[in-house]
Amino acid sequence: MYEYKQNGFFAQVTGKMEAICEEELIELGATETKTTYKGIYFNADLPTLYKINYASRLLSRVLAPLITFPCHTTNALIQKAKKIHWEDFCSLEKTFAISSSVSKSRITNSLYASQCLKDGIVDYFRDKYGKRPDVEVVNPDVRFNLHIEKDITVISLDTSGESLHKRGYRLLAGEAPMQETLAAVILRLSKWDGENTLWDPMCGSGTILCEALMHYCRIPAQKLRKKFGFFNMPDFDRNTWNKVKEEYDNKIRPLPKNIIRGSDKSKKAIEVAKNNLSHLPYSDSVDLSCLPFQQVKEFENGTLITNPPYGMRLGEMKEVQELYKELGDFLKTNCIDTSAFIYTGNPELRKYIGLKTTRRIPLDNGKLEGVLLQIDSYKGSKKKKWE
Numbered sequence: 001m002y003e004y005k006q007n008g009f010f011a012q013v014t015g016k017m018e019a020i021c022e023e024e025l026i027e028l029g030a031t032e033t034k035t036t037y038k039g040i041y042f043n044a045d046l047p048t049l050y051k052i053n054y055a056s057r058l059l060s061r062v063l064a065p066l067i068t069f070p071c072h073t074t075n076a077l078i079q080k081a082k083k084i085h086w087e088d089f090c091s092l093e094k095t096f097a098i099s100s101s102v103s104k105s106r107i108t109n110s111l112y113a114s115q116c117l118k119d120g121i122v123d124y125f126r127d128k129y130g131k132r133p134d135v136e137v138v139n140p141d142v143r144f145n146l147h148i149e150k151d152i153t154v155i156s157l158d159t160s161g162e163s164l165h166k167r168g169y170r171l172l173a174g175e176a177p178m179q180e181t182l183a184a185v186i187l188r189l190s191k192w193d194g195e196n197t198l199w200d201p202m203c204g205s206g207t208i209l210c211e212a213l214m215h216y217c218r219i220p221a222q223k224l225r226k227k228f229g230f231f232n233m234p235d236f237d238r239n240t241w242n243k244v245k246e247e248y249d250n251k252i253r254p255l256p257k258n259i260i261r262g263s264d265k266s267k268k269a270i271e272v273a274k275n276n277l278s279h280l281p282y283s284d285s286v287d288l289s290c291l292p293f294q295q296v297k298e299f300e301n302g303t304l305i306t307n308p309p310y311g312m313r314l315g316e317m318k319e320v321q322e323l324y325k326e327l328g329d330f331l332k333t334n335c336i337d338t339s340a341f342i343y344t345g346n347p348e349l350r351k352y353i354g355l356k357t358t359r360r361i362p363l364d365n366g367k368l369e370g371v372l373l374q375i376d377s378y379k380g381s382k383k384k385k386w387e
Helices: 018-027 046-055 074-081 110-129 180-190 207-217 238-249 267-277 317-334 347-353
Strands: 008-012 031-036 039-043 061-070 096-103 142-149 152-158 197-200 260-264 287-290 302-306 338-344 359-365 368-377
Touching: 018 031, 018 039, 018 180, 046 061, 046 238, 074 110, 074 152, 096 110, 110 142, 180 207, 180 302, 180 338, 180 359, 180 368, 197 207, 207 260, 207 267, 207 302, 260 267, 267 287, 317 338, 317 347, 317 368, 338 347, 347 368
Parallel strands: 096 142, 197 260, 197 302, 260 287, 302 338
Antiparallel strands: 008 039, 008 061, 031 039, 061 152, 142 152, 338 368, 359 368
C-alpha cells in the first residue's frame, strides 16, 4: 500500500516560515501538523489536499510520500524503484521529472541520486511494457521528489506540480525580485485587511501589489494555474476538485479604488508592474505612478510595505545606504499614523533607517537570508491622505 493513501503529506516551505505556514495549513483544514526544518508534516483528506494546493499563499510544494525505506547505495535505490507500480502515477504517454535532495547520507550527490531513480522508473516501464516515458525537465506532466537524509529515502509524488510560489501573473521580473510566497507572508504579518491604504513606494515589478490584490479580493493563489500534480493521483476525483475550485472562486470580490497603491522612480519598473498586474482581475483599481517616494508630501493612516534595493552589485552600497537614510527620514516626517514593513536582504542596512523598530522578523527570500522590519508611527488623529 502506498503511503499517501494514509492521507499523510509533507509541505515544503521557505526557511524561517515554518510556524506561519503551519497556521495557514490548519486554517485550510490540515490536521496532525508537525513542523520540521523547511517543512510541515500534516494529514488531510483529498478535498482538503485540493484546497491547500489551490488556496495556500505561503507553501512551496505539497508532497505525497509513496514509499520510505533505508537506503545506503544507489544500486539499492534503483532496485527499490523498480518495484514501485509507477503506472499508478505516470503513463507511457506522460513526461516526468525528478527533484532531489540529500543530507548526511552515504549517497552524497543529489543529481546522481535523481539519475538512479530515473533509471529505476525507466527500467520498470521497459521491463513491463517494452517502452518507457520520456523525461522533461522544464514542464513535465508528472513530478516526483526524492529526499535522502541519514540514509533514509523518501520517494514522493509532487501533488503541486510547479512550485506554488509561481502564481502565473509574474511574466516579467525586475532585479532581485521578491518571491511571491515571501510577499504573502509579509502581508499576513502586517495584518492589512483593506481598512486603510496599502502603498509600496518602491514597487519594482509589483509582486507585493499583486499579492495584496489577491489577498483582498480573495483570489485563490493558483487561480491562473491549469494543472496540478494531484491530477496524477490514482484516486483523483474530478468532481470533488471542481467543487473545491468553485467554492473558492465564488468568494472572489472586487477591489475598491484607492486602497492599493504602488510607485517607483523607474518608468520601466512601473510598466513591468502594470503588465504583471494585468493578468489579475480588478487590476485597474490599483493606482500606479512613476514617482520617487521622496516627492510624496504625506502618507498618513496607512500601511507601507516595500522591498528596497540592498546593494547586490559592487559599488552600490553607499548609494543604497543613503536611500535607507532617506526612507527613514521620510517615515519620520511624512508618515503619521502608519505602520511600515520593510524587507531587506541585507540586515546591516537597518541601522541606516535610524528609527526604532517594533519588530524584526528573520525571513528568507528563496536562498537569500533577510529580515522584515516593522516601524510604527502613531500620533494625533487618524485620517487618510495621499498627496
